Amino acid sequence: xxxxxxxxxxxxxxxxxxxxxxxxxxxxxxxxxxxxxxxxxxxxxxxxxxxxxxxxxxxxxxxxxxxxxxxxxxxxxxxxxxxxxxxxxxxxxxxxxxxxxxxxxxxxxxxxxxxxxxxxxxxxxxxxxxxxxxxxxxxxxxxxxxxxxxxxxxxxxxxxxxxxxxxxxxxxxxxxxxxxxxxxxxxxxxxxxxxxxxxxxxxxxxxxxxxxxxxxxxxxxxxxxxxxxxxxxxxxxxxxxxxxxxxxxxxxxxxxxxxxxxxxxxxxxxxxxxxxxxxxxxxxxxxxxxxxxxxxxxxxxxxxxxxxxxxxxxxxxxxxxxxxxxxxxxxxxxxxxxxxxxxxxxxxxxxxxxxxxxxxxxxxxxxxxxxxxxxxxxxxxxxxxxxxxxxxxxxxxxxxxxxxxxxxxxxxxxxxxxxxxxxxxxxxxxxxxxxxxxxxxxxxxxxxxxxxxxxxx
Amino acid sequence: xxxxxxxxxxxxxxxxxxxxxxxxxxxxxxxxxxxxxxxxxxxxxxxxxxxxxxxxxxxxxxxxxxxxxxxxxxxxxxxxxxxxxxxxxxxxxxxxxxxxxxxxxxxxxxxxxxxxxxxxxxxxxxxxxxxxxxxxxxxxxxxxxxxxxxxxxxxxxxxxxxxxxxxxxxxxxxxxxxxxxxxxxxxxxxxxxxxxxxxxxxxxxxxxxxxxxxxxxxxxxxxxxxxxxxxxxxxxxxxxxxxxxxxxxxxxxxxxxxxxxxxxxxxxxxxxxxxxxxxxxxxxxxxxxxxxxxxxxxxxxxxxxxxxx
Numbered sequence: 072x073x074x075x076x077x078x079x080x081x082x083x084x085x086x087x088x089x090x091x092x093x094x095x096x097x098x099x100x101x102x103x104x105x106x107x108x109x110x111x112x113x114x115x116x117x118x119x120x121x122x123x124x125x126x127x128x129x130x131x132x133x134x135x136x137x138x139x140x141x142x143x144x145x146x147x148x149x150x151x152x153x154x155x156x157x158x159x160x161x162x163x164x165x166x167x168x169x170x171x172x173x174x175x176x177x178x179x180x181x182x183x184x185x186x187x188x189x190x191x192x193x194x195x196x197x198x199x200x201x202x203x204x205x206x207x208x209x210x211x212x213x214x215x216x217x218x219x220x221x222x223x224x225x226x227x228x229x230x231x232x233x234x235x236x237x238x239x240x241x242x243x244x245x246x247x248x249x250x251x252x253x254x255x256x257x258x259x260x261x262x263x264x265x266x267x268x269x270x271x272x273x274x275x276x277x278x279x280x281x282x283x284x285x286x287x288x289x290x291x292x293x294x295x296x297x298x299x300x301x302x303x304x305x306x307x308x309x310x311x312x313x314x315x316x317x318x319x320x321x322x323x324x325x326x327x328x329x330x331x332x333x334x335x336x337x338x339x340x341x342x343x344x345x346x347x348x349x350x351x352x353x354x355x356x357x358x359x360x361x362x363x364x365x366x367x368x369x370x371x372x373x374x375x376x377x378x379x380x381x382x383x384x385x386x387x388x389x390x391x392x393x394x395x396x397x398x399x400x401x402x403x404x405x406x407x408x409x410x411x412x413x414x415x416x417x418x419x420x421x422x423x424x425x426x427x428x429x430x431x432x433x434x435x436x437x438x439x440x441x442x443x444x445x446x447x448x449x450x451x452x453x454x455x456x457x458x459x460x461x462x463x464x465x466x467x468x469x470x471x472x473x474x475x476x477x478x479x480x481x482x483x484x485x486x487x488x489x490x491x492x493x494x495x496x497x498x499x500x501x502x503x504x505x506x507x508x509x510x511x512x513x514x515x516x517x518x519x520x521x522x523x524x525x526x527x528x
Numbered sequence: 529x530x531x532x533x534x535x536x537x538x539x540x541x542x543x544x545x546x547x548x549x550x551x552x553x554x555x556x557x558x559x560x561x562x563x564x565x566x567x568x569x570x571x572x573x574x575x576x577x578x579x580x581x582x583x584x585x586x587x588x589x590x591x592x593x594x595x596x597x598x599x600x601x602x603x604x605x606x607x608x609x610x611x612x613x614x615x616x617x618x619x620x621x622x623x624x625x626x627x628x629x630x631x632x633x634x635x636x637x638x639x640x641x642x643x644x645x646x647x648x649x650x651x652x653x654x655x656x657x658x659x660x661x662x663x664x665x666x667x668x669x670x671x672x673x674x675x676x677x678x679x680x681x682x683x684x685x686x687x688x689x690x691x692x693x694x695x696x697x698x699x700x701x702x703x704x705x706x707x708x709x710x711x712x713x714x715x716x717x718x719x720x721x722x723x724x725x726x727x728x729x730x731x732x733x734x735x736x737x738x739x740x741x742x743x744x745x746x747x748x749x750x751x752x753x754x755x756x757x758x759x760x761x762x763x764x765x766x767x768x769x770x771x772x773x774x775x776x777x778x779x780x781x782x783x784x785x786x787x788x789x790x791x792x793x794x795x796x797x798x799x800x801x802x803x804x805x806x807x808x809x810x811x812x813x814x815x816x817x818x819x820x821x822x823x824x825x826x827x828x829x830x831x832x833x834x835x836x837x
Contacts, residue, residue, distance in 0.1 A: 180586050331669070332779070338671055339670075344670070477781075477783060512601070516803075
């Protein structure tokens with residue numbers, strides 16, 4: 072105390088100094104030493120995949136004598152964390168699964184700055200590129216090189232209330248084109264109790280276009296970007312599609328109703344408000360889990376084609392496995408990626424747990440893919456998806472991928488607003504103009520990418 | 529000159545003047561922390577606005593191109609328009625409602641006052657993200673509470689797509705923000721009302737002023753400092769609107785159909801962190817800062833003019 076009183080700047084500064092010194096000593100003394108980083112760190116974003124990998128990884132660890140740490144993170148936070156880690160140049164996992172559309176962020180700027188390992192030569196050397204569904208490599212490619220392994224195919228079918236559809240006398244085998252589907256849809260989309268509100272719709276369709284419009288565009292052969300990465304959605308076919316779509320969700324004889332997401336979808340399907348629902352392989356599992364009361368009342372059918380004999384499927388979503396350039400063990404990471412994605416011993420069981428069709432065609436021969444699925448009226452849904460998988464359209468990636476998706480939606484919504492004001496007159500011209508403007512906006516953004524990559528390959 | 533030096537007031541007596549390095553040593557933690565966490569990022573952000581970046585590895589100097597891009601970008605202009613509309617709604621709808629609630633509560637019994645003060649303020653305790661999630665459920669077409677309520681009362685609105693029809697997106701954001709913020713601003717007004725001199729109001733009443741005249745000519749001028757403060761804070765808050773539209777319109781990253789829900793900060797977040805263009809994001813940040821600065825300046829000036837009148 073006497074020392075405090077004699078401190079030349081007074082007692083308060085003395086005690087502040089003491090607190091500061093003690094705090095530093097305590098902090099240093101109690102600091103935990105970081106655990107040694109395992110040989111590989113991998114992150115996934117779905118619980119089903121996390122469980123499957125957790126079971127599979129011990130065998131890999133034994134066979135290679137290494138330690139692998141598996142982490143789980145919500146897809147949105149995983150993507151944000153990865154993006155921020157790359158922006159800040161901090162530590163990232165060795166391998167990470169990301170959702171379709173995410174690749175664009177990681178392939179901005181000069182190629183040498185990409186934070187991802189180029190897998191093209193490895194895929195080719197192991198002959199895997201020939202064993203995978205070719206269209207899925209497009210999703211995970213940038214500037215002609217592959218930067219992630221495709222986990223899945225995600226062909227799209229339509230799930231429907233079989234009991235209600237049969238009661239209405241609809242033969243789904245005859246709904247093989249969209250013209251026929253709409254014709255039937257107009258008959259069944261009705262106000263049943265005379266209160267002026269439609270009580271039954273044919274199909275769940277987003278009011279603002281969004282993913283439903285994109286599924287239909289991909290089915291038609293349309294693209295957001297072409298193989299060279301140039302904006303490709305402002306075409307006559309897309310303009311015609313938007314006009315058709317507006318009719319189905321905004322027209323006087325509309326057949327589409329937006330159910331939303333999660334429980335509202337379950338409620339709409341349970342109530343029979345909507346008869347048909349979009350069902351890529353992953354969503355067939357989601358529906359079965361979220362609406363268990365509909366077990367045995369549901370069934371799947373291929374999407375109607377745009378022209379007789381045309382493509383009966385599309386694609387929605389996708390997961391890819393990236394290997395980060397920062398990894399200390401690129402070869403080991405590649406071995407793990409191949410083991411998890413292409414070891415057929417586990418793929419059958421994984422399909423049974425998720426309904427997700429792997430991109431590796433050899434796996435579809437496994438008995439699990441021919442098993443009847445009680446929820447969908449005992450249909451062999453694995454075989455149905457596998458039969459459609461080769462038709463799955465490619466989806467090309469770009470660093471301005473999200474801007475293109477937003478631009479397409481903007482063109483759709485402006486066109487729908489025009490339709491609400493002017494009706495059919497001049498609609499197609501308005502759609503063409505809106506598409507051209509949206510495409511120009513995306514091109515201007517893409518032009519900024521070229522500034523960044525200027526002078527570099 | 530000699531005279532002026534002679535007239536300079538002398539340093540107060542009794543406070544010792546330290547010589548040497550010690551004062552600087554004691555000040556250094558603050559100076560270092562401020563430099564590291566404020567000054568360096570501040571100047572870095574200024575510089576960043578003139579670059580296009582891809583993380584720390586590559587950047588290209590683009591001069592004013594980021595700003596030129598912004599003002600040519602129809603999406604940015606839409607964000608600016610939406611945010612301004614929201615700010616105007618905040619000032620002309622939200623604040624009058626807050627004031628009305630404050631007046632009602634101020635006139636009520638003390639026990640009731642405390643209860644309702646808590647009730648109206650409580651939405652603010654849960655935060656914008658939770659309110660966004662809550663309202664995205666309430667606004668569900670056909671099944672949502674808001675839609676059902678409107679259908680029951682007005683025979684309209686059962687299928688209104690609050691969050692996917694561009695005509696309804698901004699009204700939906702406004703409705704959610706009213707629920708969130710009306711009670712918050714009410715607290716300020718209520719506190720100010722309790723400081724208004726009752727004798728002035730009484731004198732006006734004796735002179736024959738009606739309640740509206742008392743409010744307009746006596747009550748409101750007496751609380752003008754608080755009103756100016758709340759208006760400025762509301763406008764600043766409106767221009768920083770982010771979490772609420774982002775969670776309400778999460779499927780479209782806060783844009784909404786036809787960009788109807790896009791705000792300036794959502795645009796900044798999208799460009800900087802989702803598209804990875806930190807330079808453009810920084811340019812948006814500076815534009816927002818300048819807008820807020822000038823609007824605040826105008827409001828402070830107007831407040832002074834009102835005070836002088």
